[in-house]
Amino acid sequence: MNTKLTYNPQPATRNLQLKITGSKSETNRLLLLQALYPNIKLENTSNSDDSEVMLKAIQQPTTDNRQRTTDNGKPTTEIDIHHAGTAMRFLTAFFAVQEGNEVVLNGSSRMKERPIKILVDALNQLGAEITYEENEGFPPIKIKGKKITKNNVSLPANVSSQYISALLLIAPKLENGLKLTLEGEITSVPYINMTLALLNEIGVETSFENNVIKVNPQPVTHNPQTVTIESDWSSASYWYSIIALSEIGTQITLSSYKKNSLQGDAALIEIYKSFGVETVFNDNQAITISKANTHHPSPITFNLNNSPDIAQTIAVTCFGLGIGCHLAGLHTLKIKETDRLEALKTELSKLGANISVTNDSLTLQPSEKIIENVSIATYQDHRMAMAFAPLALKVPIIIQNAEVVSKSYPTFWEDLKNFEFQVVE
Structure with missing residues (x-):
């Protein structure tokens, strides 16, 4: 048109x-946190396509019947996130810690040109199991959800803040939390601070000193709470x-x-x-x-x-x-x-x-x-x-x-x- x-x-x-309507950046972060901690209620969520894609993808492994069976006999859900770059990055981390789930994250032709290797490498170093379906370093990717116990990883500090936020958002669900070291000059500090502030709002303890970010583990949130999105x-x-x-x-x-x-x-x-x-x-x-x-x-x-x-x-x-x-x-x-x-x-x-x-x-x-x-x-x-x-x-x-x-x-x-x-x- x-x-x-x-x-x-x-x-x-x-x-x-x-x-x-609500911030797409805040909404997508909180949708992931809500999936990890279901007692969170969200108000003024974004009505954007990106946020709808994010929500649908989180729900899809349990609701989508369009699954394929892998060589080992396990069902794999294929999820198309279209052009939603934030969703691709956040969901890569999210599904990496969904024990027993196996998904393939795919997207548009442009999405297949957008790099994901830095995040995949970081997650795999922590113990995740993520592989590439087509081209090395780019979607589509296959993710086998696992329990992750390692808690120490480093990233170049000048990468997209979405890689960093993706790791931080799943960090409280890791058995030992996360210590993330950023090497060099940091890009997009406000977006990192946004992620940490939202974690703090739901009761997760964090620290950000020099170039080291620490997130404490928190298996559950203690009380039902409502978060209103700006x-x-x-x-x-x-x-x-x-x-x-x-x-x-x-x-x-x-x-x-x-x-x-x-x-x-x-x-x-x-x-x-x-x-x-x-x-x-x-x-x-x-x-x-x-x-x-x-x-x-x-x-x-x-x-x-x-x-x-x-x-x-x-x-x-x-x-x-x-x-x-x-x-x-x-x-x-x-x-x-x-x-x-x-x-x-x-x-x-x-x-x-x-x-x-x-x-x-x-x-x-x-x-x-x-x-x-x-x-x-x-x-x-x-x-x-x-x-x-x-x-x-x-x-x-x-x-x-x-x-x-x-x-x-x-x-x-x-x-x-x-x-x-x-x-x-």
Whole structure:
């Protein structure tokens, strides 16, 4: 489905209010913890495809009749996680400790190109039994669930934080807990801290000193408890971009957000001050974001090592405002749903941008003109679709395969319509 976007300006004094569903990052972590500790109840879970895939996969070995029998006579459940990279990594660790279960984790053609070797090696060093079905180091993988008693493993510190979080999430269920040593400079510390904070919230004891993380074993959680998930800051980023590209006085209220967020993408609050956007918390339950001024320093430089998922949004915002930027700390974008750096370069260039990329950075030159009615390829990447949509405030734009937004924000196009965007399929 290709979608053409235009914008019909309305008085800037209105205040749209939107409810953004729970953080995909928090939801997927807590779904795994809930599977390990069933007395946990979750509220405000994400309605994203990724979280639905995660939940279905956790339940599938006991509900799916589509099984095959291996040479040793044991049933093996095949689970397709499609494009959900977080699910692939978290579930690899989860099924490694499900004693007696045997599963094959598979995915889309792109998923088969996304590396999993670092995590598989770490789990196998701990005593897991994981093998490759096709290409060494990549899905699909076969996992035979086992009891794991080893508790000491090391990882390069600059790998995707999802590898690290996957190990931490299963750590309290390991007989002797886990001591994880990270070698070198750590990437995406906020996501590691998010995982540890959620473990602490359900009563698991952890420590993170220097480059060593320790998680104590906890066979059961003692009391039933409810965990309310904060709304997704990554989803909020597109509204920050919309406000940045709007007239002074435009504002929107989004819920439910916390001042002391666990999500690295809450860095939006400070970053978007550079684009004239102010954020006000309302009783620590919602934020009102508004366009306060049009003074935009140029060029702008940000290191997004701790929040790489908002790089696409920021790059498009800068282009829409006609200002230059240099974004660094982006090496993990090469192995996402697509190579996001190359995808940004290709699509922004079509719009008239002067942009260059390296393996871990992006540099955009100031531009005064945006080419109209350009068709933006999305590469099966939800963030490409949503990051480019705000440009409709400036020129008509076409988003290819617009349905891809369901991966993280299924109601995105409907919400845009409420903000006076014209969305034509």
